[in-house]
Amino acid sequence: MTAAQGYGSSEDEALVSLCKKGDTDAFEELVRRHQKKMLNTAYRMTANYEDACEIVQDAFVAAYKALPRFEERSRFSTWLYTIVLNQTRNHLKKGSTAGQRREFSLDEPMTTEDGFIRPEPASSGPSVLETLEQREVQAQVQKCISGLDADFREVLVLRDIQGFAYDEICSLLSLADGTVKSRLFRARESVKNCLKKLLGRR
Amino acid sequence: MDCGKIRKDLHAYLEGLTTPDEKKAVEEHCAQCAGCRTALEELRLTVSQLNELEELEPPAWLTQKVMARIRDEKTAQRGILSRFFGGLRMGIPVTAAATLLIAVTAVLIYREMEPQVGKTLSPLATEQPAAPLQQAPQPEAPHRKEQQQASGRTDLLTEAREASPPMTTAASADKPMPAPQPPAEEPARQRSSETAPKKKELLREGYQDDRLSQARENKDAASRGELSAPASAPPAPVLQKPASALPRAGALKDDYAARPAPGPAAAGARPRAQEEKAVGKAASPYERRVIERHANGAERIVITYHSVSGRRIKFMEEGFDELGRRHGRHAAYDENEKQSAEVIYEHGRIVSVREYQPDGTLKTGESKQDWPWLKSDVKQLP
Numbered sequence: 298m299t300a301a302q303g304y305g306s307s308e309d310e311a312l313v314s315l316c317k318k319g320d321t322d323a324f325e326e327l328v329r330r331h332q333k334k335m336l337n338t339a340y341r342m343t344a345n346y347e348d349a350c351e352i353v354q355d356a357f358v359a360a361y362k363a364l365p366r367f368e369e370r371s372r373f374s375t376w377l378y379t380i381v382l383n384q385t386r387n388h389l390k391k392g393s394t395a396g397q398r399r400e401f402s403l404d405e406p407m408t409t410e411d412g413f414i415r416p417e418p419a420s421s422g423p424s425v426l427e428t429l430e431q432r433e434v435q436a437q438v439q440k441c442i443s444g445l446d447a448d449f450r451e452v453l454v455l456r457d458i459q460g461f462a463y464d465e466i467c468s469l470l471s472l473a474d475g476t477v478k479s480r481l482f483r484a485r486e487s488v489k490n491c492l493k494k495l496l497g498r499r
Numbered sequence: 500m501d502c503g504k505i506r507k508d509l510h511a512y513l514e515g516l517t518t519p520d521e522k523k524a525v526e527e528h529c530a531q532c533a534g535c536r537t538a539l540e541e542l543r544l545t546v547s548q549l550n551e552l553e554e555l556e557p558p559a560w561l562t563q564k565v566m567a568r569i570r571d572e573k574t575a576q577r578g579i580l581s582r583f584f585g586g587l588r589m590g591i592p593v594t595a596a597a598t599l600l601i602a603v604t605a606v607l608i609y610r611e612m613e614p615q616v617g618k619t620l621s622p623l624a625t626e627q628p629a630a631p632l633q634q635a636p637q638p639e640a641p642h643r644k645e646q647q648q649a650s651g652r653t654d655l656l657t658e659a660r661e662a663s664p665p666m667t668t669a670a671s672a673d674k675p676m677p678a679p680q681p682p683a684e685e686p687a688r689q690r691s692s693e694t695a696p697k698k699k700e701l702l703r704e705g706y707q708d709d710r711l712s713q714a715r716e717n718k719d720a721a722s723r724g725e726l727s728a729p730a731s732a733p734p735a736p737v738l739q740k741p742a743s744a745l746p747r748a749g750a751l752k753d754d755y756a757a758r759p760a761p762g763p764a765a766a767g768a769r770p771r772a773q774e775e776k777a778v779g780k781a782a783s784p785y786e787r788r789v790i791e792r793h794a795n796g797a798e799r800i801v802i803t804y805h806s807v808s809g810r811r812i813k814f815m816e817e818g819f820d821e822l823g824r825r826h827g828r829h830a831a832y833d834e835n836e837k838q839s840a841e842v843i844y845e846h847g848r849i850v851s852v853r854e855y856q857p858d859g860t861l862k863t864g865e866s867k868q869d870w871p872w873l874k875s876d877v878k879q880l881p
Contacts, residue, residue: 321569328562336557346856350561357565358572436860438548457549482510489545 309373316364324364328357331374334459335381341454342385344443352388356381371468378469382451389447434496441491449484456481502528505535509542555857558833833857 309330315323332353339349339356360367360380367376442450451470455461456477461469466477505528511517512525529536831840837859843851854862 321566321573324569325562325566328565332557332561332565333554336561337554340555340856341552344860345862346555350558353557353561354565354568358568361569362572432859434548435552435858438552439858439860442549453549457546458552460550478510482507485510485542485545485549488549489541492545492548493541 306372306374310369313364313367313369313373316361324361327373331377332357334374335377338378338381338454338459339385341439341442341458342382342447342450343388344439348388352381352384356384359384375465375469378455382469386447437492437495438488440495441488444491445484445487449480449487452477452480453484453488457485502532502535505529505532506538509535509539513539513543513546553858 309327312323312327316327335353335356336349339352340346343349343352356377360377363380367373442453445453452466455466455469456463463474463477466472467474470477472480505525508517508521508525512522517525525539529539826844826846828844829840829842830838833839837855837857839855839857841851841853841855842849856862
């Protein structure tokens, strides 16, 4: 069993069949069991916690609606992952086209009447400094992941962060084994190079 | 064996997926080739960094939100079904229900809006609370009022004055921005009633601080005398009430109480309104305030909001410079006490705004938060 499976899938099966009979509490239990993995997957894909929460919500609602059509040939969690990944893809696509609707970007310099204020911090509190180094690394890793193309990011997230086995990734993404591996290796190489640049490794 | 082939095999080697022959080849090659050895180490480090990425906890509300949506979905479906089966006979009740819903919504919206305008205007119209403030030698009156408005604890000049948060807290927090608005309008009490409609307009136009404060400044400049100054100045409940009360307690010069310019200080009142509103969403908001006034007249205010479980959710440490402009730091925390946002002001300007995600990384891209109060502060810069 890989890390990605977590809970016993037989319990999931029981809950799924309860859900199909209209038991919403059973579905609530499924949400509880799987939300963390789903959220982390979406978060690593989008690098945005709020977006990830939204994606996970949408995915669970979509899953609930599609549940009658779920044929239990695959595990519920695997099926859920495909939904989350689809939602994520849609979200990423939307984000790239609808970038204009931003209200207030914290990254962009704010323009004011008397010119320009850089949003770079003048100082940061001690609470930030404490864990800065570790967080810095994590942030840089995330930055490098975000720099990958979505296809490559998916494989990397599933394998190196979610801990899926290769064959599971193949069925999840409907890709051949060779494709998964070559994407993963290329993704890792570019994360490696990116980190080297950002963290100033040799 | 060339490095290119080995580099490709390094991934499989790291994961133990190589055949014994490949494994041997990689190991032999790396023993001789420093470049591939480094590449292997770097790859190992990268993969371990990926593996060790902190897992984020889902927010507590996630399950509830999903389930709420699903239950909505269910009832909506039922609604559609019953309409199909109910045929025409359902038509009238459904229409009636829809009409009722619209009516109720309209009333709710109206009530939601009304306190903002109505509440702010009532002091204007009555002008009644002006008297105790103007002659104001008793700091008790403002203090009590402050308790009602802010419903928190007030520590003043290091000596703590405390009031347990009453039940009215939750109730008042439900109302949109009730607390700080009456004080925001206090300067207006000085004015003749003819100016009230003008104020009303300004208020309706979304509290455009720059205009409001300009108008206020003009008026105040005209109406401010030595004695009336503290009363005309105090828009922010926290800061200004004690400020107007304090000098009379004898410790400080009147001068400083009159000092904060009405404009920026008024701006100070509104962000607080926003925050209290936000806190109102929590089960039972609870806040702690510390106000300090230093010998040089500079003020520092520290406000910490706690959620019902006692965890800190918002922290403000702000001072006002000699012109009454905001100077300090705001920080917000999530339910795990992790910092989620930080805003730093210097002399009335925002010099930095940062939002953090639960793993402590800085948020990039667009913010979901509108930050209207920040925007207005930016607009309001001199």
